[in-house]
Amino acid sequence: MSDEQKQILQNSLWAIANLLRGKMNPDDYRDYILGFIFFKYLSEKQNIYVTELLQGEDETDFKKVTDTETLEALREECIIKLGYFLEPKELFETIAEKGSRKVEGKSEFILDDLQAVLNHIEQSTMGEDSEEDFAALFEDLDLTSTKLGRTVSARNEVIVDIIKELHKIDFKLEDLESDVLGDAYEYLIGNFAALSGKSKGEFYTPQQVSKILAKIVTLGKTKIKSVYDPTCGSGSLLLRVKREADVSEFYGQELNRTTYNLARMNMILHDIHYRKFDIKNEDTLENPQHLDKRFEAVVANPPFSAHWKGKDNPLNSTDERFAQYGKLAPKSKADYAFVQHMYHQLADNGTMAVVLPHGVLFRSGAEGVIRKYLIEDKNALDAVIGLPANIFYGTSIPTCILVLKKCRKATDNIVFIDASDEKHFKKQKNQNLIRDEDVQLIIDTYTNRESIKKYSKVVTIDIVKENEYNLNIPRYVDTFEEEEEVDLLEVSEKLVMIDQEFKMVDSAIAKFCEELNIPKPF
Template sequence: MSEDHKKQLEQQLWNIANTLRGKMNADEFRDYILGFIFYKYLSEKMDLYANTILSEDKITYKSIDEQTELGKQYLEVIHEEALEKLGYFLNPSELFSELAKKGNSDIEGSSNFILEDLQRILNNIQLSTMGSESEEDFDNLFEDMDLNSTKLGKTPEARNQLISKVLSHLDKIDFKLEETELDVLGDAYEYLIAQFASGAGKKAGEFYTPQEVSTVLAKIVTTGKEKLKSVYDPTCGSGSLLLRVAKEVKEVGNFYGQELNRTTYNLARMNMILHDVHYRKFDIKQEDTLEYPQHIDYQFEAIVANPPFSANWSANPLHMSDDRFSQYGKLAPSSKADFAFVQHMIYHLADNGTMAIVLPHGVLFRGGAEAHIRQFLIEDKNYLDAVIGLPGNIFYGTSIPTCILVFKKCREQADSVLFIDASNDYERAKTQNYLREQDISKIICTFRERTVKDKYSYLASLEEIKENEYNLNIPRYVDTFEVEEKIDLKETVERIKSIEIDLESIDSQIEVFCNELGIESPK
């Protein structure tokens, strides 16, 4: 599919999404439209797979009569195979196209009320996975779609009319799932998530990292690699950052993530499935990462994260017996969990792995326990590989400048830390700034080649960092001071004198004009 067709699909989906807007805010109607798109995706995937199985019998899935004995035999075989391959099952009568057709039927005597059918089908998708390997991946996926919400309409009839209209519009769009080499729908889904994020204000930071920042993180952790055994995001949001990493390599073995917010956790699982990540290849958990880590026995080759900036956490003294934190001697302060996330990620980092985390600038220079942890990571462990300063106002919900810290347990150049000041390279947009392709390329090339560029990057020795008492504030290492042009005072005085002479001449001219007009001169 061409870029034009891709943009056309994105616009079509966004237009349909806006039919649901009504009185709902962005994150509310997001859950409905993304859920409907996901249901359509599951239906089309099911139909395609079933038709493949039935091709030898020269029949189609939709032609099966579910009430006959022969039809039931077909469905039993397809059900078993679909659970193994897809992880779920839908009957022909439960497919999206069939429900959209019923909801918009104008045949006299037939009912086009579909709300109860839709709720039953969404429940059946989950029920079809019970007792199978994919059960956890589909558990309560559609729980945020309240079809009885008055925000969809005051009466059941009004709600039915709106939902039927949305399903009808979606039904007319061909997702082209048979073109397996393309991920057009996945890209369109990402586009929608980004659009919702831009309209969700402060809440957006809970579920979405701007694509440009995700690209920088993904390129960093995949440097020098074509395949990854595993990638992990301890605060995975909608899963977009994990999926961005996959775009930078030929293959990712497994995806792991944890997310606190239940709605966002559902969105992450949908996002994985919709990007054709097999249910056996991803493991997304819902729980507080710092308090209740769900992958405690795992180590990962690539780790990326954009955790909530300076979030509160328990900092419970009991954590001092937790292997993630015990060796440091101190816990991150309860009002700033930034280094707690760093410690958690380093614990899970494989010896051959790379981790990149976005954090507020304060982590570079704040004192107390954070200074102690920072020193331990550099002096005792020598894990810090690079510090990258980003522009302000590039994240949803906050305008503060941020940085990326890169850590490796086995560093190629263990005698220095690379500092990059990319804070001045960006494009200014209406509501926020964003990194351009050339800005991303400049960061990545500098990181990979570890080059020193005047007023942009610097390789600081460990001794130099020690002399700075492990303060990592970027201006201490990258000199961005611009020498101002020297001013010739004698020439400036002469120019002022010349201007005063010109002004006296102009005043005289004005006085002559005023006298001719018979009005009082300003002087």
């Protein structure tokens, strides 16, 4: 599929999303649009697989299969392969065709059928290995919500319009060489994040930032055993790592229930088999779900300076993730708590990269103690990368990336990169953009560990110690631009000329005033 065709698909899906724009806020209609796209995907994915299974049978059209024994055999195969099963009457195509029919001038009622189908997708997985991955997956699609319309009939018309428009689009799932629908889904998620703005845009990490993190943790590798994101949001960062290397297992944890559902949909829609991912819905700091595992790649964009229970939870003081540092991260700033958690989960041969607010580089108190321990006792810090301001949906503040490893040598240095200058991003009205060439410069500089004037500096641990473990980037990367020298003699001569010009103008004005017989203004 060409880039032009991909763009057409993205635009078509966004046009459907706009059917609800203005009727409700983006956080609400996002769930309906993405949920129905996912339902269509599940339906078409199963239809393709079932068509293969029916080759050579008397009836090869799944929609026409009525034999109970055949349907049960197909169900068993689908549960093993796909993790779920839809009966012929439950296919997206069947629901769309019913909604297209008119009864007394109105679309045929489909809300009850649709709700039953969504419930059955979940029910079909009960007792199976895929049960946890599909449980309550469609709970945010409230077909009874008055946000869709004040009457049942009005709600039905809105849903029918969406289903009918989606039915017109060919997802081209047979095209195994491309991740077209996955790209389109990411495009929609990004658009919804932009519309949600500062209140709810935290569920999505901009693709260029994700690309930097993913390239760093996969550097020099074509295969990764496992990747983990403790604050995975919609799962976009995990999926970005998949683009850089062949990943065997995906792990994540997300506190927000709606976003957790979106992450699971996103993984399945990107053709990640349900046995290859494990996304949990819990508070990562207070109730971690994967503590028994260590991961080769760890990435995250945690909520900046979030509140956590810290000292209010006495168990945190003895928690193996935090106890050795001697201090807990401040209750009002959980940034280093996330860093400690991620580092604890990192495998010995792994790399972690995390996006954080600039304050983590220099704030004192407990954070200063933790920072010193990571650098001096653990020798964990491998790089500090300063990013431009206003590149995230949730905040306009400048941010940084910390890169940590477990098996650094005692003589290893730290690379400081300042990518925050306007030369290294594209300034835009609403949100600044890190371009591909900017990403590549960051990766090349980190890979080669080189000092570049006014951009990067390779620093020894001893120098960081001399700076009392303050990681503020300007301490190491000098970006000061000297002002051009001023020729005072030339300035003086210009002032004389200007003074002469003023005198000539004053003389002309005085002459005009005399001719008009009016007082001079000076």
